Amino acid sequence: MGSHYSIGIQQEDDSFLMPLSSKIPHPLLHIDLQVRWVSSLNRDIILDSLNRSISDRRDVFLSEGNARNIIHSLIADFGLSQKFVDTVVVPYIFLYVQNADFRPTNRGRQVIVLRIKIRVVMSPADEIGDLVDESMANSVRFKPASKSSIEALERVH
Template sequence: MAPSTIYQYHMRQDFSTNVDSNNSTAPTTDAIIIHLQFSHVLELCYPETIQIPLNTTNESHLFPRQLFSSHVNRESIVKEILSSMGCSSDFIESAAPDISSFALDMVTNPCNASSSEVLTMVLAIHVTTPYDEREEIDRALSESLMQEASRFKPASKSCIDGLKRMSLEGSCSMKECMVCLEEFLMGSEVVCLPCGHIFHGDCIVRWLETSHLCPLCRFAMP
């Protein structure tokens, strides 16, 4: 089974980027900015660990503080932000309550509630999707070994004992036994498999005691 995508996140209040609402360029008063720092990497685990960036996003979302006083509103806001980043539904459902609770704590904190500044909450999300090439290699090897095991399963004794033996006479499209690679001699005993291919009797018996497949067309004997 392939490794699952790993989500890591943390929140903090950024005091260094707060906007003074008395400043004429301030977007609004009593507001909160959620600054999203999102990164998604593909982690190759074989032959060495390498991280390949897939997506890096830095964006800010401005909301009135009062929206976060409502449980339904604040979770809806957080879920919409996470969904826009393509986060999995499982992660969204598990992380949204925690993230929205942190935002609520920020806007209701007495120190922040009395402040005229626009609050800034930093939400950092790091997503790692592992890709273990060894697993793909091991899977391919396992399938190959299973195929080889199937190939070298011997034919049943009753099948071998019931082989149709005949004397080679007249013209034959096959000039040599493909097991021993020796030419067929007129009048020699040969065995014809159900698929129509002809071999020396002793040669094909030894072959079928090892593999139940025709050496030429891989027709499967019982």
């Protein structure tokens, strides 16, 4: 039994709506990405969470090749299934950006801000393996301090 994924995208209503200025010469796209791994036994329990943001020119992002590269660089080390990224995440985000760029309410916006949330429901086997790995990593191996390092400590009264 493998992990299950879900993805949601929302455009922030407070995206900047003003004429382009010399400060921002091109319309931008800003993406806030959050990936959460949740327990299959209780989906309210968050096992891990990663966040990352990226901003780029919208015209660069509207090229499918560029969008694919940007999205891959954004989530490259998040440990998501490559198949899920290539068949769901990349096309879904790319289509959403295309639609957002052509939406009449976004005409004149300097920055479109998208919040993307990916939720990974861990399979029970993966969850147990991660808990064991975490437990082993957190095992503390104490090494006694040497006599010279103890004598070198500053005494505070």
